[in-house]
Amino acid sequence: MNGRTYEEVAVGEELPPLPIPLTRTLIVATAIASRDYQDVHHDPGLAVERGSKDIFMNILTTNGLVDRYVTEWAGPAAVVKAIRIRLGVPNYPGDTMTLSGTVTAKHDEDRRVEIAVRGENGLGAHVTGTVAVRLPAKGAI
Amino acid sequence: MTAYEDFAGREIVPPREGPDPVNVPMIRHWAEAMGDRNPVYLHDDAARATGRPGIVAPASMTQAWTMRGYAPAPGTGGTGAEELNALLEKDGFTSVVATDSEFEFHRELVVGDRVSVREVVESISPEKSTALGVGRFVTTVRTYTDQDGEVVAVQRWRLLRFRPENQAPKALRPRPAINRDNAFWFEAAREHRLVIQRCAGCGTLRHPPGPCCPHCGSFEWDTAEASGRGQVYSFVVAHHPRHPAFEYPLIVAVVELDEGTRLITNLVGVEPGEVEIGMPVVLDWLDADPDLSLPVFRPQEND
Structure with missing residues (x-):
């Protein structure tokens, strides 16, 4: 797997967009993998009763997908230092969420890079936030 | 002071250890479901090639280690958490949706780590009208520690507890003043x-x-x-x-x-x-x- 060094990254660089099909299976499988058994993440009838139009993705999974998106781009040597997200519209089954990201800052003292991330689905912005990763120095990998 | 304001600064979940140590099968389950192919989560060699001592868990998985699971034992939620929940339910805020998560990771988790979490209320908002219904935002800070009591991550966590719009009990019209003449x-x-x-x-x-x-x-x-x-x-x-x-x-x-x-x-x-x-x-x-x-x-x- 290719990795990025701190020196290779420039503020303003855009990450390639990543579309994620929001299948019902993905929403249920990720909820269970995160040990989140809230009924709104797997039971459509109860989700409707609780005021939702269908089951929807849990926030732990949004964290997980944003983490995956940034570390796929940064490479396996990257160490995630922060994930700060705000949720907007829900991720319902049948939609697609497309993640995009832009490098917004570099901190030389600890080789930390900040990436603004955004995940859009058919309803609007599902997630907006920032991920901070520490990248290896040139020659370290 | 309302009952809600009493909760600011209160520890609602005392330190509670996750049921399982950080382990490869649960990481595999997570990585498969997320579609995450980063080899450092499953292969010691790949992890060592990046300068790590061995497999690490995905940072975003930190919270999952302390989730209470499908059938938590009664009382394991913390008495403060149960009190707050009862107060919210009493006011009809029976639905919940997470709105914010702000994680700062102090170190990567490795296989065998035992993760505990404690949770302190930062603030509870006044009632707000939202697209989902009327509710209150509950902001807490969760501190994750390892087996030595060292902090591994801190998470500011915000939930909206709300009254589902389609279940809002409709108020009755004021009763007419009925007497023997009318x-x-x-x-x-x-x-x-x-x-x-x-x-x-x-x-x-x-x-x-x-x-x-x-x-x-x-x-x-x-x-x-x-x-x-x-x-x-x-x-x-x-x-x-x-x-x-x-x-x-x-x-x-x-x-x-x-x-x-x-x-x-x-x-x-x-x-x-x-x-x-x-x-x-x-x-x-x-x-x-x-x-x-x-x-x-x-x-x-x-x-």
Whole structure:
């Protein structure tokens, strides 16, 4: 797997967009993998009763997908230092969420890079936030 | 100070250890479901090639290690958390959705780590109207520690606890002040009959109902059935203050019946801007709830 060094990254660089099909299976499988058994993440009838139009993705999974998106781009040597997200519209089954990201800052003292991330689905912005990763120095990998 | 304000700064979940140490099978399950192919989560060699001592868990998985799972034992939620939950449920905020998660990771978790979490309330917002319904934002700080008590991650966590819009209990209309002199009129309304009190002495019709004829002074009376036709004598449009039982803007009208008496009522099936004094209207019925039916009026349709 290719990795990025701190020196290779420039503020303003855009990450390639990543579309994620929001299948019902993905929403249920990720909820269970995160040990989140809230009924709104797997039971459509109860989700409707609780005021939702269908089951929807849990926030732990949004964290997980944003983490995956940034570390796929940064490479396996990257160490995630922060994930700060705000949720907007829900991720319902049948939609697609497309993640995009832009490098917004570099901190030389600890080789930390900040990436603004955004995940859009058919309803609007599902997630907006920032991920901070520490990248290896040139020659370290 | 409201009961909610008492929770600010309070530890609602005392340090609680996750049921399992950081382990490869649960990481595999997570990585598969997320579609994450980063080899450092599953292969020691790949992890060592990046300078790590061995496999690390995904940073975003930190919270999962302390999740209570499918059938948590009673009492494991923390008494503060249960008290807060009971308070929220009592106010009808039965639904929950996470809105913010702000994670700072102090170190990567490795296989064998035992993760504990404690949770302290930062703030609880006043009631807010949201797209999902009326609710309160509950902001907490979760501190994750390892087997040595060292902090591995800190998470600011915000939930919206809300009353689902489609379940909001609709308020009842204020009850009419019913007494022995006017009860007959409301009882007739429940049968969808609009009646007018009539003096048995002189035949004069009167409304609102009363014990004595203002024309001849007789206490004897009976009723006449109204035709249900009339016209707008006067009206106002109420915008504020709002009562939850009513739809706004609310048209409150004085309708003069063809029989000559007037009553205060609501107009339906018409926009406030379209109402005119003298407009012909016809009777309709509002079944507000099982105990209350009231006459309302709508514009007479042109033949």
